Amino acid sequence: MENDNPMYDDLFKSDYPVTDDKVAFFRENGYVRFDDVLDERELEVLRTDLDAARAERKGFVRDLAANGGNGMGGARKDRILQMLNLWEHYPAIRAYVFGGRVAKMAQRLTGSEAIHLYHDQALVKEPGPSAPSPWHQDQPYWPSKEPGMLSCWMALDDVTVERGCMQFIPGSNHWGEFPPISFAGEGKALKEYLDEAQRAKWEPVPVELKAGSCTFHHGLTFHYTNANTTDHIRRAFVTIFIPEGITYAAEGKMESPFDDSITSKKGEPLRGARFPQLV
Ligand SMILES: O=C(O)CCC(=O)C(=O)O
Structure with a gap:
């Protein structure tokens, strides 16, 4: 699928250089930062669409910190507002996702020829009632058997530790897959699953960013935000990407809003009607 709004034709397309050092850093540490990936105009159109989405609440919207449900009906606190697949509704977001710049960065980091989209999501923490996003890995929430999917977390506002920038445990991408963690704060914390050697390496690295800068992280990397x-x-x-070599696990994974869009059988490459190829 292509970006279908000529207004955004010149946006999000130019390549951002990903050096060999950045690729090596990502593979070793499970995350990597990139500064000034978006310019002011690109940021502005994305913020406008995201703010429209906050007002209109189309598609799958929930408070990630609440216990369960698609938050549309009952009382909403929106401590972590999550809105999925905005590319299906908003042209600037579609231009960003399909423009190719960030997908090509994922291609470089993984060495994969093709990159498919799993889904996008806006994650919004308003001042006031927000909650921390607990330490977790993403892989347990995804329907893939092998680790290897990855995310690009793009800051649309300047982020500091106090505003909820991403924090990572470097190297935790090599520690295997642990159970999913409740964003509502129920059950065990991720740290409780670790052995002593791993706990000794628990040294969170916060990545403060200017708006338009981003981090990429691997699906096994431990991460957190205040x-x-x-x-x-x-x-x-x-934006969450599926490189080549990732197959559909079919069972033993958490339910996701996109399960019924999956067209693969167990063991086949993870594909779905809503997982378009980006590069
Ligand atoms: O932005 C946040 O609070 C959490 C982000 C996150 O967990 C992710 O992008 O995988």
Whole structure:
């Protein structure tokens, strides 16, 4: 699928250089930062669409910190507002996802020829009622058998520790897959699953970013964000990529809103009607 709005034709397409050092850093540490990936105009159109999405609440929307449900009906606290697949509704977001710049960065980091989209998501922490996103890995929430999927976390606002920038445990991408963690704060914390050697390496690295800069992280990398305790909104836009070599696990994974779009059988490459090829 192509970006279908000529207004955005010149946006999100030019390549961002990913050096060999960045690739090596990502593979070793499970995350990597890139500065000034988006320019002011690109940021502006993305923020406009994301703010429209906050007002209109199309598609799958929930408070990730609440226990269960698609948050559309009952009382909403929106401590971590999650809105999925905005590319299906908003032209600037579609231009960003399909423009190719971030997908090509994922291609470089993974060495995969083709990159498919799993889904996008806006993650918003308003000042005031927000919650921390607990330490977790993404892989347990995804329907893939092999690790290897990865995310681009793009800051649409300047982010500091206090505003909920990403924090990572370097090298945790080599520690295997642990159970999913409750964003509502129920059950065990990720750290409780670790052995002593791993706990000794628990040294979180916060990555403060200017708006338009991003981090990529591997699906096994431990990550966390603080509640937003500043007086300014924190808007992040996440794109999740499927490189080659990732197959459909079919069972033993958490339910996801996109399960019924999956067209693969167990063991086949993970494909779905809503997982278009980006590069
Ligand atoms: O932005 C956040 O609070 C959490 C982000 C996250 O967990 C992710 O992008 O995988």
